[in-house]
Amino acid sequence: MAKRVDASNVTAYYGAFKAIENINLTVEPKTVTALIGPSGCGKSTFLRSINRMHEVLPGARVEGDLTIDGQNIYDRDVDVTAVRRMIGMVFQRPNPFPTMSIYENVVAGLRLNGVRKKSILDEAAENSLRSANLWDEVKGRLGKPGAGLSGGQQQRLCIARTIAVEPQVVLMDEPCSALDPISTLAIEDLMFQLKDKFTIIIVTHNMQQAARVSDRTAFFSIEKTGDPGRLIEYDNTQKIFSNPSHKKTEDYITGRFG
Amino acid sequence: MSTTVANHPTRPPAQPATLRARRLPKYAPPVIAAAAVAVAAAVVYGTSIGGPVLVVAVAALLYLAGLFAAANAVEGRRSARNRTWSALIHSAFVLAVLPLASVVWTLVSKGVERLDGNFFGTSMNNIGARDANGGAYHAIVGTLEQVGIAALITVPLGILCAIYVVEYGRGRFAFAIRFFVDVMTGIPSIVSGLFVLAFWVLVVSPVFNDGRPGFSGFAAALALSVLMLPTVVRSTEEMLRLVPAPLREGAYALGVPKWKTILRVVLPTALPGIVTGVMLAIARAAGETAPVLLVAGGGAAINLNPFENNQSSLSLFVYQQAGDASKYAPARAWTAALTLVTLVLILTIAAKLLARRNRLGR
Numbered sequence: 001m002a003k004r005v006d007a008s009n010v011t012a013y014y015g016a017f018k019a020i021e022n023i024n025l026t027v028e029p030k031t032v033t034a035l036i037g038p039s040g041c042g043k044s045t046f047l048r049s050i051n052r053m054h055e056v057l058p059g060a061r062v063e064g065d066l067t068i069d070g071q072n073i074y075d076r077d078v079d080v081t082a083v084r085r086m087i088g089m090v091f092q093r094p095n096p097f098p099t100m101s102i103y104e105n106v107v108a109g110l111r112l113n114g115v116r117k118k119s120i121l122d123e124a125a126e127n128s129l130r131s132a133n134l135w136d137e138v139k140g141r142l143g144k145p146g147a148g149l150s151g152g153q154q155q156r157l158c159i160a161r162t163i164a165v166e167p168q169v170v171l172m173d174e175p176c177s178a179l180d181p182i183s184t185l186a187i188e189d190l191m192f193q194l195k196d197k198f199t200i201i202i203v204t205h206n207m208q209q210a211a212r213v214s215d216r217t218a219f220f221s222i223e224k225t226g227d228p229g230r231l232i233e234y235d236n237t238q239k240i241f242s243n244p245s246h247k248k249t250e251d252y253i254t255g256r257f258g
Numbered sequence: 259m260s261t262t263v264a265n266h267p268t269r270p271p272a273q274p275a276t277l278r279a280r281r282l283p284k285y286a287p288p289v290i291a292a293a294a295v296a297v298a299a300a301v302v303y304g305t306s307i308g309g310p311v312l313v314v315a316v317a318a319l320l321y322l323a324g325l326f327a328a329a330n331a332v333e334g335r336r337s338a339r340n341r342t343w344s345a346l347i348h349s350a351f352v353l354a355v356l357p358l359a360s361v362v363w364t365l366v367s368k369g370v371e372r373l374d375g376n377f378f379g380t381s382m383n384n385i386g387a388r389d390a391n392g393g394a395y396h397a398i399v400g401t402l403e404q405v406g407i408a409a410l411i412t413v414p415l416g417i418l419c420a421i422y423v424v425e426y427g428r429g430r431f432a433f434a435i436r437f438f439v440d441v442m443t444g445i446p447s448i449v450s451g452l453f454v455l456a457f458w459v460l461v462v463s464p465v466f467n468d469g470r471p472g473f474s475g476f477a478a479a480l481a482l483s484v485l486m487l488p489t490v491v492r493s494t495e496e497m498l499r500l501v502p503a504p505l506r507e508g509a510y511a512l513g514v515p516k517w518k519t520i521l522r523v524v525l526p527t528a529l530p531g532i533v534t535g536v537m538l539a540i541a542r543a544a545g546e547t548a549p550v551l552l553v554a555g556g557g558a559a560i561n562l563n564p565f566e567n568n569q570s571s572l573s574l575f576v577y578q579q580a581g582d583a584s585k586y587a588p589a590r591a592w593t594a595a596l597t598l599v600t601l602v603l604i605l606t607i608a609a610k611l612l613a614r615r616n617r618l619g620r
Contacts, residue, residue, distance in 0.1 A: 053507060058428065085513025095504040099526040109512030112522055158508070165512055 002029035002199040003069045003086070003168040005050060010064035011228070012045050012054055019045045021228035022064070025218055027169075032191055032200045034210035034237065037220035038252065042229025043203045046220070047171050050201065051087035052080050068169065085113070088167035092174045094154035096146035096161075103142040105157055109165035124164050132160035133190055152183025159190065163198070170194065172202040176209065188213050207253055211241050219249045282332050287341075290328060294320035318349060362599075369596030372589045378597075382558035382575075387584040394594045396560040397575035400475055401598070403564040404554070404571055405544045407479035408486055413536055416490030417525075423491070424498040425520055436495075442488035450484035451549030459553050473555030475564030478571065481549030486539040493535025497528040533613040541602045547573040572598040 005027040012020045020042035027033045035043040048054040049062045052073060065072050073083045096105045104111070106128055107121045115121060125142070129135040134156040138149070146157055155175060162170060172191075176184040191200055191213050204210050210217055218234040233240065233249045244250045298317035302308050322345055329338035377393040385392035419439075423432050454477055463472030501524050509519040525532075555568030556578065570578075572594050579591035 051511065053511060056507060056510060081513045081515050083513075084511055089507075089511035091504055091508065091511075093504060095502070095508040097505060097508070097523055097527070099523075099529075108509070108523075109514065112509070112512070112514040112518050161508075161512065 004029050006067040008065045012049050012062045015059035018228040023231050025234055029199050031215040032195055032213050034214035034217045035203045036210050041220040041222045043220050044173055047173055047203050051084050051089055085165055086167055087169040088162035089171040090159055090162055090175045093178050094158050096154050096157050098147045101143045102138050102146045105146040106160050106164050128160040128164040132156045152179045169199045174203050221248055280332050290324040291321050365596045368592040372593040377593055381560045390586045394575050397570045397572045400569040400571040404475050404478045408482035408543055409540055411483045412486040412490050416487050417494050419491045420494035423495055439488045439491045447485055447546050448548040451481045451552035454481040455552045473568050475569035478550045478554035481553055482543040486543045489539035494532050497531035501527045530613040533609045537606045537609045544602050545573055547577050550574045
């Protein structure tokens with residue numbers, strides 16, 4: 001299920017502005033990798049370029065090679081929707097579809113991709129909601145609107161929706177920044193469980209969170225405003241947080257900068 | 259809290275000693291209002307310079323002044339301003355609703371006279387100036403068919419156009435479309451009627467009509483479409499832009515193709531707003547007289563076929579009956595106007611209910 005993500009010389013632009021430059025990084029299957037760094041350093045841009053979500057914005061483009069188990073997703077003959085089905089994404093703010101019920105939200109990915117059979121959808125809905133630790137809270141009201149849940153529940157609903165299409169890699173863009181500590185804990189626990197099946201890459205501003213959940217950590221930074229973001233250091237999380245090789249990394253994680 | 263204020267070097271503490279303040283008694287505003295009306299009535303009728311309208315206007319001004327003075331004396335300046343502005347805002351609301359209520363009242367009171375089966379069951383065929391009966395059946399049919407056809411043309415076209423502009427259009431072409439839609443919004447209805455007269459009735463339709471100009475309900479529908487299209491496009495466009503980008507990205511991230519995202523996520527989310535915009539366009543089109551007058555040809559008989567021969571419409575019927583010399587015509591005009599307003603109202607309510615049914619209950 002899980003796949004290796006390999007970035008080499010990835011550079012991304014917003015129009016003429018170069019947001020990240022020459023990112024080289026390999027993410028092993030069934031690991032959690034955290035991307036940390038100050039605001040505006042390109043972590044989210046890099047994350048969004050992994051499932052070709054970056055190019056959704058007008059004028060945005062990506063250069064370089066990004067391979068998933070050896071397949072370059074930026075090849076000309078690659079189908080973008082197939083890439084995104086393989087690489088799911090959870091966003092900063094929970095974004096359940098407002099016109100759909102809880103059940104419809106979870107199976108939206110399957111249904112909108114042509115799965116009609118009710119038994120398959122029912123099974124996928126229950127499995128994903130169980131995996132997202134949400135089943136017990138919503139099993140009695142699957143027909144109610146997804147937007148009626150609390151923020152933390154909505155985010156877990158979005159995670160359930162993402163894993164329902166059985167992606168190989170799950171990208172998370174600050175998934176807990178809009179949530180309270182209890183919901184955050186629930187989602188961190190969830191990441192531990194999901195690691196068995198998926199490759200997870202998470203952007204976070206919370207360094208304790210990076211230290212708690214990730215196996216490997218990548219530190220991004222910029223020289224000054226307007227410069228492209230670069231990968232400064234990428235290593236085992238323990239090493240980054242105890243004995244970083246770079247002065248900048250140390251400054252950032254000890255709170256002296258950023 | 260008080261310490262931070264007190265420590266501020268330049269400004270002395272202005273904290274009130276107590277949180278309580280004197281308030282005007284509850285009965286004060288109505289008493290002031292009653293006094294204002296009494297004084298106004300005494301002044302206006304005493305000097306006999308005006309009627310009830312002037313009494314109300316003077317009373318309103320007196321009430322505002324009296325309320326401000328009373329509140330100022332008892333509660334202080336800030337509260338007096340608050341009360342005066344609240345009263346002004348409420349009066350503005352009443353002023354805005356007054357004409358509407360007056361229109362509804364006039365329509366109902368004058369329209370009820372001919373609100374009978376005969377009106378809805380017959381046409382004006384063979385009705386002379388001395389006949390008291392005669393109805394608007396042909397006009398109702400005409401309005402429904404013309405507006406229906408116009409809606410069939412404009413709703414898909416307008417929504418597709420808005421989707422193009424919002425979701426796909428880039429650069430100059432999309433900009434040009436938006437610009438011309440804006441220009442079209444300002445087209446006077448008579449111009450759209452003239453356009454269809456010149457283009458369809460006099461040039462295109464004679465080809466199918468043995469060389470004779472084809473005045474028809476369909477021509478009226480075309481003219482109404484020209485008027486409805488920009489409204490539908492603009493309102494749909496605004497509603498689509500209101501759909502948050504993260505919803506689209508959420509669907510993309512599930513591997514859903516763009517067209518399906520638009521169809522199954524974006525459009526349903528924007529649907530209630532789109533329905534409102536379409537209903538506004540339909541309401542406007544149903545009330546248009548000028549284009550219908552020019553291209554539908556009017557006519558007193560029932561004609562169920564919108565593609566051939568003259569057809570009437572309710573607004574045209576109102577126009578014709580209001581200008582008719584028969585003493586029975588004005589009553590028919592009022593009832594037709596009432597029918598038209600009711601028709602639009604029913605359509606609007608039905609559409610709102612439909613849009614709500616598609617949304618989930620909270």
